[in-house]
Amino acid sequence: MASLYLRNLLILLVSAKLVFAATVTYNWDITWVSVNPDSRHVRPAIGINGQWPCPTLNANVGDTVVVNVNNQLGNQSTSLHWHGIFQQGTNFMDGPVGVTQCGIPPGGSYTYEFTVSCSPTPPQQFLTTSQINQPGTYWYHSHVGGQYPDGLRGPLIIHDPNSPYAGQYDDEIVLTLSDWYHEQFPTLLTSYLSATLNPSGNESIPYSNLLNDAQDITLAIQPGKTYFVRVVSMAAFAATYVHFDQHQMTIIEVDGVYTEPQTVDSIYVTAAQRYGVLITAKPSTSTNYAFISSFDLDMFNTLPSYLRPNVTGTLLYNPHAPLPPPLTVPAFPTYNDFDLLPHDHQPLLPSPNTVLSFAFDFTQIGGQNRAVINNNTYESPRVPSLFTALSAPPALAANPRIYGPTNPAILPTSHTIEIRLLNLDAGAHPFHLHGHELQVVARSAPNVFPDDVTFEDFAPNATALPGVDYAPTRQVPMRRDTVQVPEMGFVVLRFGAGNPGVWLLHCHIEWHVAAGLSATMVEAVDVLQLTQRVPGEGVRLCVEGGVPTGGNAWGETGDWLAGG
Numbered sequence: 001m002a003s004l005y006l007r008n009l010l011i012l013l014v015s016a017k018l019v020f021a022a023t024v025t026y027n028w029d030i031t032w033v034s035v036n037p038d039s040r041h042v043r044p045a046i047g048i049n050g051q052w053p054c055p056t057l058n059a060n061v062g063d064t065v066v067v068n069v070n071n072q073l074g075n076q077s078t079s080l081h082w083h084g085i086f087q088q089g090t091n092f093m094d095g096p097v098g099v100t101q102c103g104i105p106p107g108g109s110y111t112y113e114f115t116v117s118c119s120p121t122p123p124q125q126f127l128t129t130s131q132i133n134q135p136g137t138y139w140y141h142s143h144v145g146g147q148y149p150d151g152l153r154g155p156l157i158i159h160d161p162n163s164p165y166a167g168q169y170d171d172e173i174v175l176t177l178s179d180w181y182h183e184q185f186p187t188l189l190t191s192y193l194s195a196t197l198n199p200s201g202n203e204s205i206p207y208s209n210l211l212n213d214a215q216d217i218t219l220a221i222q223p224g225k226t227y228f229v230r231v232v233s234m235a236a237f238a239a240t241y242v243h244f245d246q247h248q249m250t251i252i253e254v255d256g257v258y259t260e261p262q263t264v265d266s267i268y269v270t271a272a273q274r275y276g277v278l279i280t281a282k283p284s285t286s287t288n289y290a291f292i293s294s295f296d297l298d299m300f301n302t303l304p305s306y307l308r309p310n311v312t313g314t315l316l317y318n319p320h321a322p323l324p325p326p327l328t329v330p331a332f333p334t335y336n337d338f339d340l341l342p343h344d345h346q347p348l349l350p351s352p353n354t355v356l357s358f359a360f361d362f363t364q365i366g367g368q369n370r371a372v373i374n375n376n377t378y379e380s381p382r383v384p385s386l387f388t389a390l391s392a393p394p395a396l397a398a399n400p401r402i403y404g405p406t407n408p409a410i411l412p413t414s415h416t417i418e419i420r421l422l423n424l425d426a427g428a429h430p431f432h433l434h435g436h437e438l439q440v441v442a443r444s445a446p447n448v449f450p451d452d453v454t455f456e457d458f459a460p461n462a463t464a465l466p467g468v469d470y471a472p473t474r475q476v477p478m479r480r481d482t483v484q485v486p487e488m489g490f491v492v493l494r495f496g497a498g499n500p501g502v503w504l505l506h507c508h509i510e511w512h513v514a515a516g517l518s519a520t521m522v523e524a525v526d527v528l529q530l531t532q533r534v535p536g537e538g539v540r541l542c543v544e545g546g547v548p549t550g551g552n553a554w555g556e557t558g559d560w561l562a563g564g
Contacts, residue, residue: 404553
């Protein structure tokens with residue numbers, strides 16, 4: 001199977017025509033800066049080259065991206081994850097500390113280099129032309145220690161000269177959504193995780209809603225023109241409604257996947273999701289119009305008096321005309337993203353070879369508030385899981401035991417994988433799988449599980465969801481890389497196991513990542529061992545940090561099944 005995979009991959013790489021391919025280089029010093037984006041509180045934030053908000057990274061389809069990172073924070077390690085980028089053949093550039101790399105220490109440096117071109121779905125029956133390259137709206141962020149809510153985040157845009165919507169818009173606009181806290185996140189995490197300080201396990205509520213990491217922003221537009229607005233949620237917690245007064249949006253992309261056009265009045269965007277929408281300006285410059293980003297207040301356990309859940313921006317037609325007042329929307333009519341149709345009409349993948357059922361909830365373990373998947377919480381291993389996969393004896397590389405308490409799952413090469421995420425919590429959760437787009441085969445309504453449901457009601461790898469008919473009703477399912485799992489409900493996801501590597505599956509609410517709501521997908525490890533090696537810089541980071549560069553999760557190299 002591995003040899004067939006390698007042959008197909010070689011054919012794919014040789015035949016791909018990467019037009020306009022270039023090397024795009026960025027030199028980034030990670031630094032502290034003083035900011036006050038909501039005009040309510042000055043605080044330190046993590047910026048790039050002494051600036052914040054962090055810059056937008058732009059590249060074209062097929063380009064090689066090189067980012068030279070120097071950590072000048074002085075008191076924190078760091079890393080960068082390129083959210084939504086498949087990292088085909090470069091799993092070691094994915095960025096999560098403890099998974100694919102060690103942290104970049106204060107004063108240290110690291111170079112990320114990857115090509116935005118390849119599909120993670122190698123078997124020919126899974127392949128569609130549009131997947132050969134990877135255009136779309138993405139973002140980058142730190143992936144260690146709850147760091148990105150403190151500012152280390154920014155848009156990542158892969159432009160596509162061959163977009164199916166080329167010629168249908170005049171210009172592009174990037175619009176980021178984020179929630180903002182007045183205290184630094186490590187301090188907040190200490191309180192959140194403590195069962196003594198926080199016996200209810202509730203998340204801290206942000207102070208403010210931000211647009212482009214600011215408030216009262218204006219987007220200058222010209223009458224009669226159409227704009228491709230790339231909406232990027234960089235939030236740590238809050239989901240957001242977005243609405244433009246007297247302007248409809250036409251969805252043409254979600255999470256890097258082109259869709260058939262769908263016109264809507266509002267969109268609902270969870271943490272880490274992205275939407276590409278077309279907005280056509282009105283023919284007159286007589287009036288400026290407001291748009292709003294509004295937190296989904298149902299996510300919050302309390303509504304403190306300091307909370308400012310709404311932020312209004314302006315579509316600026318005329319700088320001499322009055323600015324509109326803050327926009328109030330009594331209710332947001334939203335479109336169900338499950339009903340979106342991918343533009344390439346990729347068919348439903350065949351019946352799965354491997355089925356994984358992950359039931360998740362929250363509990364307290366050892367005086368800490370923790371998240372659990374099938375009753376197990378994720379704990380960061382001593383050895384990054386990719387290093388374990390690459391250094392393991394081939395006969396043991398597919399043994400989950402060697403990856404330790406990381407909720408590991410083994411994905412055999414070229415299998416169709418089905419993941420069933422069963423949410424036993426009273427809140428919804430946006431789940432993201434690194435290295436992949438996900439076919440959303442089914443999603444339940446909220447609250448389909450009874451209040452007394454337990455993990456034991458869902459045997460891992462069960463062939464059916466008890467009492468629930470989830471049979472797919474459409475042969476071209478929606479795809480995206482971050483999927484909302486409804487409260488006390490479920491989603492069913494499929495993808496092809498064709499991107500060798502170690503990939504994190506996790507809730508993208510940053511509080512819950514810290515609490516252990518993650519699992520480790522060890523994919524096509526036989527091919528991984530034959531085709532990838534961690535570069536010298538990656539090894540150096542671990543050596544400098546005193547972290548073993550091989551062995552099982554605990555660093556054992558003699559008895560690989562020992563430890564824990």
